Amino acid sequence: MKRLGAWLCCALLVVITCGCAQPKKAVNEIELWHWMTDRQDALEALARKYEQETGIRVKLSLFAPSDSYIQKIIAAAQANVLPDIYGILDKKTIFASFIKAGLVADLTSAFEADGNAWGKRFFVKAVDNNRFAVGNMDGVKPGIYGVPLDVSTVQMIYNRNLLKKAGIATVPATFEEFLAAVKALKRVGIVPFVTGFGETWIVDCFASNYAFNIMGEAKVMATFRGEVPYTDPDWMAVFTVFQTLAKKGAFIEGIVTKGNKYAEQDFALERAAFSFDGSWGVNIYKSMNPVLDYGVAPLPALKAANPMRVWGGAGSSLVVNALSPNKDKAVAFLQWITDTPQQAYLSEQTNNLPSNREASVGISPILGDFAKAMEQSTHPRVWILNEDPIVVEAFDKGIQSIIIGEKTPAQVAVEVQKIKLRQMGKVKRP
Amino acid sequence: MFSKAVPRHNQAISFDAFKNFLFVLPAVGIFSIFYIYPFFDLFNLSLHQWQGIGPKTFVGLQNFQELWGDKVWWSSMGHAGYITLIALTFQNALAFALAVACDREIRMKRFYTLIFFIPPVLSEVIVGILWNWILNAGTQNGQPIGLFNHLLVQVGLPNLVHNWLSDPASALTCIAVVHAWKGFGWGFIMLLAGLQTIDRQLYEVAKVDGAGSWTTFWNVTVPMMVPVIMVVVILTILGSMQVFVLILSLVNQGLVYHTEVPVTRILSSMSVTNQFGYACAQAVVFGIILVVVSFALKSLSNRMKQA
C-alpha cells in the first residue's frame, strides 16, 4: 500500500511538471477565446475547414459559464495575455474601457475597404452595436471595433393552440386587445404570460420597449441625462403597465423569481399562452417540444404615436486584440467566418440568426419572423448614452416590487428618482 | 561561566522554535502567495473607484462611508443572519441527532452514513433544478406543477398552496430550509467523527454509576464534544453566511431585495454595476464582521469549558 502511494506520488509529479512546459506558439496559429457553449462544435468544424483552406490553425478555447469568461478576460487584460480574438460580454462603457486601454483593434478601415465590402454584408444594426459614433459619451475614437457573429431580437411569442382554445382569433397588437386576451385566457384556465423577470435584464428590456412606445427615444435619453425625472407621467405609465398586468393576473405565478431558462421551459410545455423571449429560444422550443405551434410579434403597443421598438442587434461579437502580432490573420479569419457560406452553416447548425444578411435567406420561417424585426430594432449598445447601472438596478428591482404588489408605481418612481439624483450628484467617473 | 551558558541555552531554544516553525512553513508559504497578497490588493482596491478595467481613482474611505448608509447591504446582512440562524438550530440539531443515532450499535449504520452524505455531494445544478420544480408555484390545467403544492392538494390542504419563492414572507425561509437540507451532511460526518473518538469506557463507567441514557448524554457526550461542536458551529456560520449559488439557482437575481445576502451584493457590485472598489469594501466589512463573530464565539466556548 505504501509503495503504491510512493509510485502514485512519482507519477503525479511527472505529469504535473510535464504540464509546466508551456508550448511555444506556432507562427501560423491564431487563438480565439469564446463563451458560446452551443456553438463550440460548429465553430470547431469551421476552424478545421479554415485550416484546410489556408493552412492557418485557429485554436478555439471555450470558457463557460459566461460569468467566468468575463472574469478571465478582465484578468487576462490586466496581465496582458489576451488572445488574438476574444469577445467582451459587458456593457458598452466596459467595451469602451477596453478600447481606451489599447486592447481592441480599430477595424473601421477593414470594414470600409473596397467600398464597404465587408461592412455591407451585415445587418446595419449588428454593426452599429460595435460602433462608437462620432461624439460618443465614452470618449472613444469613432469607429467600428467588433465583428458581429450572429444577431438576435427579443420579442413577444404566442402559442397558437392556446389562443385558439380561448377563442382569440387575432394576435393582440394593442394593450387593450392584450388585456382582453388575458381575460379570455383566464376564463378557460390558461396562464396568459410567462417570462424570466427573475433576470433583471428582461425586466429592463420589457420596460424599455414600453418607454420607447410611450414617450419616444428622445425623452428616454433626456431622462438618462437627468433632464426628465422618473416621476414624469410618461414614466409612471411605464410602471403602471406592470401594475395593470399583475392586477389582471396576466403573469404566471412566481414570475419575479423565474429564470429565463425556466420561462422558456414553461412556454415550450404550453403552460402559458404568451412569452417574451429572444430568438435563441427557437432552438430550445424545438428540442423540448418539436410540435409547438407558435408565432412572433412585437409587444402590444400602448400608444399609437411611437412605434413599438424591439431590442435586437449583435447576439455575440468578437474583437481583435490590438497588441496581437497576428492582427491581420485574425481579421482575415473573421472576414472568412462572416462570409455567406460559413454564416449559413453556423445558422443551420445552431439555429441562430446569422449576422450576414445574405445568409439569412435559407433560415426557418420562425427565425425569419424574428429577423424581420432587425431593421426597427434598438439596443442600449446603440443608444447615444446609457443610464447609470445603479439607477438601472433600482429601476428593475422597483418594477419587481410593483409586480408582487409591494409598492405602487408612484412609490417606485420617487425612489428611483432619488437614486438618480444621488448618482448625478456624485463625481463622474474618469 | 553562567553568563556564557545562558545565551547558548537561548540559542538552543530559538533553534528549536525555528525547527518547530518549519512545520508551518509550507502552509504559510502557500497562504502568503495566494491569500495575503490578494488580500492586500483587495484592501487597496477598496480605497479606489474602479470599473474592473481602465484607470483607478483613489477615493479614500468614500466606499466605506457609502457602505455605512447602504440600507440594502445591511438588510442583506440580516438575511444571511436569518439563514445562518436556521442552519445553526434546525440543521445542526438534525445533524447531531443523526450522528448520535448512528454512533449507537444499530443495524444498517454504514448504509445510513452513506446516504446522509448524498445532499452535500450533489451538484448545485441538480439541487437548483430539483428544488425549482418542488417549489414551483405554477399550475397547468388547474393542477399544481410543483411537487410541494401538489402534495398539499393531495393531502387535502389546498388552501395552504402557496407561491413559495415569490412571496417575501416565505422566500427566505424556503432558501434557508433547502440550504439546511443540503448542508446537514457536513455537520453529520464531523460530529460523527467526533463521537467516534470518545472513549467507550466512559459510557461503561457512567452505566455502572447508574446514569440513564439522557444523563450520560449530557454529562459525558456533550462535554466531550464541545470542541467539535464549536468547529461545526463556526463552519456552519461560515457556510451559511456565504451561501449564494443556491440563492441564484432558486430566485435568480433575487426577489426585489428580499433575498439578497452579502455575497450576492458583492457579486452584483462587481458585475452588474461595475463597482469593483465598492465590492472590495463590502468584502472587507463582511469579513471583519465574520471574524469578530467567530472569535466572540470562540472566547465564549473557552469560557464555557472553564465553567
Add this chain to the structure above:
Amino acid sequence: MFFNKHKIENFFKSALIHVFLMIVVVSCLFPIFWMVRSSLMSNATIFVDPSLIPQELHWSNYVVAWTKGNFAVYFLNSMIYTISVVMGIVVVSSLAAFAFSRLKFPGRDFLFYIFVAAMMIPLPGSFVPIFVLMNKLHLVNTRLGYILCMINVGLCLSILLLKTFFDKMPSDLEDSARMDGCNRIQIWWHVALPLAAPALAVIVIYNSLNVWNEYILATLLLSDNNLMPLQRGLMVFNGAYQVDYPVLMAGLTMTAVPIIAIYFLMQKHIVKGLSSGTIGGLYDPA
C-alpha cells in the same frame, strides 16, 4: 409467553430511531433517483412524462455525455487534480495543525488566528491579482499553478479542523513516544496522524468534493483544453442559452460516482465499531 419488558422497550426504541432515519434517507435518495431517471429520458419527455420509470430508456445519453463532454480527458485531469490537491492539503495542513497544537514557537497563536480569520474573509476580486501573479511566475495554464491555488482554497479549514482533533490527543501518548526516541516528525507521523484518522477522512472528503466540483479557478487559470477538469465538460450541456437536460443529468450521474466512492472508502475511518476502540483508556474521565 413471557416477554422481557426491557427487550420490548428496546425494540420500540430502535424502531422509532429507524423510522426517523428512514424519513431522512428518503429525502436524500430522492434527488439521486430523480437524477438517474432524468438521465434516461429525452429532452422532449423529461418534464412531461409523469411515470416513475420512463417507458423508453435512453441509455445513449451516457454515451453522448461521455464523448461530447470529452470526459475521457477531463476525467483523468480531474483525478490528477483531486489526488494531488488532497494529498498536498493533508500533508501541509496536518503539519501546520500539529505545530499549532503541539509545538511552541513565537507568534504561534497569532499565526493560527490569522489562518482562521482568513477563512472568513471572502476575496471577490482576487481573481485579478492571482492571475497577474501566476502569470509572472509562469504558472498560468499549468497543472502546478492550478494545484497550488486549490491547495490554498482548502488549507485554512483543514488546519482548523485538524487542530481541534490534535488538541484532543492525550499528551501522555506523545510523551511515551518521545521516551521511545521519536522526534517531532515521527510523532506527527506515527502518533498524531493515526489518531486523527476520522478528521483526516473528513478533510479528504471535503477537499475532494471541492476540487472535483471546481470550475471557476480552472476557467481562470487554464486555457488549454487538455488541462481542463471535469466541470468544463458539464458546462457544454449546461449552456447559457440551451440546456440539454438528459445528457446533463447523465454527465452529473457519472461525475457523482467517484465522489461517492471516495466517501465510501473514507467512511470506514469515520464510523468505527465498538471493537476498534483503540483510543480506549487514553482519555482522562475527569
